[in-house]
Amino acid sequence: MKxxxxxFLTGRPKIVGSPRLYDYxxxxxxxxxxxxxxxxxxxxxxxxxxxxxxxxGGASFPVGLKWQSVMQQAETVRYVVANGEEGEPGxxxxxxxxxxxxxAVIEALVIAGCTVKAERGYIYLNQNYRAIEKALLQLLQWxxxxxxxxxxxxxxxxxxxxxxxxxxxxxxxxxxxxxALEGRRAEPTGRPPYPTEQGLWGKPTVINNIETLAxxxxxxxxxxxxxxxxxxxxxxxxxxxxxxxxVARPDVIEADMSATLADLIxxxxxxxxxxxxxxxxxxxxxxxLPRDLSLPLTIQNGCGNGTxxxxxxxxxxxxxxxxxxxxxxxxxxxxxxxxxxxxKQAKALMDGLENQAALEPVLQHYQQLHAVLLNSSKCGLCSxxxxxxxxxxxxxxxxxxxxxRHDCPICRAGxxxxx
Amino acid sequence: MERETIIxxxxxxxxxxxxxxxxxxxxxxxxxxxxxxxxxxxALMQQLGLAAGEIQSILSFYHYPVSNTPVxxxxxxCGALSCHLxxxxxxxxxxxxxxxxxxxxxxxxxxxLISRSECLSHCDHAPTVSVNGENxxxxxxxxxxxxxxxxxx
Ligand SMILES: Cc1cc2nc3c(=O)[nH]c(=O)nc-3n(C[C@H](O)[C@H](O)[C@H](O)COP(=O)(O)O)c2cc1C
Ligand code: SF4
Numbered sequence: 001m002k003x004x005x006x007x008f009l010t011g012r013p014k015i016v017g018s019p020r021l022y023d024y025x026x027x028x029x030x031x032x033x034x035x036x037x038x039x040x041x042x043x044x045x046x047x048x049x050x051x052x053x054x055x056x057g058g059a060s061f062p063v064g065l066k067w068q069s070v071m072q073q074a075e076t077v078r079y080v081v082a083n084g085e086e087g088e089p090g091x092x093x094x095x096x097x098x099x100x101x102x103x104a105v106i107e108a109l110v111i112a113g114c115t116v117k118a119e120r121g122y123i124y125l126n127q128n129y130r131a132i133e134k135a136l137l138q139l140l141q142w143x144x145x146x147x148x149x150x151x152x153x154x155x156x157x158x159x160x161x162x163x164x165x166x167x168x169x170x171x172x173x174x175x176x177x178x179x180a181l182e183g184r185r186a187e188p189t190g191r192p193p194y195p196t197e198q199g200l201w202g203k204p205t206v207i208n209n210i211e212t213l214a215x216x217x218x219x220x221x222x223x224x225x226x227x228x229x230x231x232x233x234x235x236x237x238x239x240x241x242x243x244x245x246x247v248a249r250p251d252v253i254e255a256d257m258s259a260t261l262a263d264l265i266x267x268x269x270x271x272x273x274x275x276x277x278x279x280x281x282x283x284x285x286x287x288x289l290p291r292d293l294s295l296p297l298t299i300q301n302g303c304g305n306g307t308x309x310x311x312x313x314x315x316x317x318x319x320x321x322x323x324x325x326x327x328x329x330x331x332x333x334x335x336x337x338x339x340x341x342x343x344k345q346a347k348a349l350m351d352g353l354e355n356q357a358a359l360e361p362v363l364q365h366y367q368q369l370h371a372v373l374l375n376s377s378k379c380g381l382c383s384x385x386x387x388x389x390x391x392x393x394x395x396x397x398x399x400x401x402x403x404x405r406h407d408c409p410i411c412r413a414g415x416x417x418x419x
Numbered sequence: 420m421e422r423e424t425i426i427x428x429x430x431x432x433x434x435x436x437x438x439x440x441x442x443x444x445x446x447x448x449x450x451x452x453x454x455x456x457x458x459x460x461x462a463l464m465q466q467l468g469l470a471a472g473e474i475q476s477i478l479s480f481y482h483y484p485v486s487n488t489p490v491x492x493x494x495x496x497c498g499a500l501s502c503h504l505x506x507x508x509x510x511x512x513x514x515x516x517x518x519x520x521x522x523x524x525x526x527x528x529x530x531x532l533i534s535r536s537e538c539l540s541h542c543d544h545a546p547t548v549s550v551n552g553e554n555x556x557x558x559x560x561x562x563x564x565x566x567x568x569x570x571x572x
Contacts, residue, residue, distance in 0.1 A: 089499035089538040096543075128539050130552055166443060166481040167537060183440040185480040244501035244542035251543055283500055309500055309542075323500050331537065333480075 057209030085172035114151030273312030284384035317396035328385030454490030
């Protein structure tokens with residue numbers, strides 16, 4: 001097994017919930033912020049562009065371009081937002097990062113605020129991150145008292161607020177998140193206009209994932225060349241992977257994007273049992289099979305937000321497909337007609353699987369739903385949620401055939417235990 | 420509802436009066452304090468500058484439980500994929516059986532609510548259970564039962 005690469009974003013002791021929070025605050029060097037004080041906004045953006053950093057929330061958009069776009073807007077009231085909703089099943093890397101190094105995120109948000117001349121920043125947290133919320137509020141209080149929530153001494157007022165949202169996966173979608181911050185229903189809005197043009201309260205907004213922001217701090221501190229030298233071409237910098245499911249030691253693993261699925265599973269103690277498959281980038285991502293174990297988890301190969309849920313050969317693919325369908329069915333917002341109707345049909349297909357004579361028409365119907373959603377839905381939730389189930393049908397037809405014959409010992413055993 | 424509860428509720432709502440954007444903050448504060456959204460709250464929330472229909476629609480979108488039965492102990496068993504692979508459905512069943520509870524229904528006598536939840540984002544400790552907002556590793560069933568008993572006592 002390859003040695004685990006060095007950690008830059010993680011690998012520290014957990015500071016949230018520990019009595020050492022003040023010591024952590026006092027000893028934190030704020031190196032990125034100090035450096036940013038001597039840089040122009042254009043210089044900061046140039047450094048981000050040269051680093052090759054792409055967003056770590058799933059869509060992999062170049063960070064420098066996003067910040068530049070906000071800087072170019074005529075509107076002068078602007079916001080910066082850290083997306084810590086993390087509602088995708090199997091995703092917990094941002095939690096671990098915030099528990100270990102919350103100041104790296106605050107530091108980057110201050111830099112973002114100064115760069116795009118925002119008047120306020122927000123950190124939006126998953127409902128369950130109470131301890132993180134408490135620590136962030138305390139850290140921000142100390143920073144405020146010492147006048148350190150700004151890039152340039154004496155610069156205009158900039159403040160950061162923390163909001164813990166109500167658990168809804170859709171709230172992590174950027175435009176839905178703005179609505180949640182505004183105190184409204186977290187329903188996505190169509191694009192254009194993009195958040196960089198009209199985001200929070202209709203104003204130009206930078207929204208970045210927690211890990212993305214921590215990476216910004218690293219780039220400003222260590223330089224774009226240092227960052228760009230890590231990882232394969234077009235996949236620069238360290239990346240966090242959340243491993244869970246049938247692995248011996250579920251954990252967040254920091255590696256560069258040349259790491260293969262086999263490497264990551266190895267670092268997480270190996271598969272428990274025999275590897276059957278993995279959901280990479282979570283249930284909204286891509287299905288990896290045994291033949292894909294040697295693929296590096298690059299952006300092009302679909303690493304997305306870095307979530308890896310491993311399952312072994314004792315699992316029934318139909319059970320997994322039902323889990324995924326139920327999740328997206330219950331979490332979609334129902335706002336747009338294609339999303340609402342497709343989710344209803346996807347659920348009916350999976351619920352009624354045992355009444356079907358053959359798998360092929362079910363597969364075709366599910367694929368059609370996915371295609372319709374890709375072209376017409378308002379946001380990415382319903383389309384990404386209907387991608388993996390057809391892949392499961394194609395990869396494991398025998399599992400589905402057992403259900404068509406009403407003869408799945410795995411699911412029957414599960415049902416008997418529950419009863 | 421007791422008079423004291425109404426006074427507390429009025430005080431909590433008044434802090435956000437005239438600030439429609441703070442409805443969700445207020446709702447979370449009420450959840451922390453009462454364990455539910457008291458039935459009198461939506462009418463009072465109009466002080467924030469929102470219409471009754473808007474308030475109802477926002478509360479229902481986020482699945483806030485509006486009820487006068489205060490919850491003393493809220494147990495959420497994560498049912499998302501990573502926890503499902505660690506038999507969270509069996510765990511939910513075992514907890515409901517131990518406490519003679521029905522999933523998603525507040526037990527009027529003990530004020531206990533056990534329900535399935537979506538991802539609690541603690542997949543490294545799957546199956547994850549949250550007891551009054553604190554995450555516990557569900558693998559230790561006796562420890563979990565003791566923790567719930569303590570919260571109820
Ligand atoms: C349904 C859905 C849920 C999402 N959830 C999250 C999330 O929890 N965290 C996150 O950073 N991005 C999430 N995203 C992506 C955001 O919309 C957005 O692209 C991201 O926050 C931008 O930050 P980045 O460029 O740094 O990745 C989600 C997208 C969709 C469609
Ligand atoms: S695609 Fe789905 S989640 Fe997105 S707006 Fe439409 S119904 Fe809502």
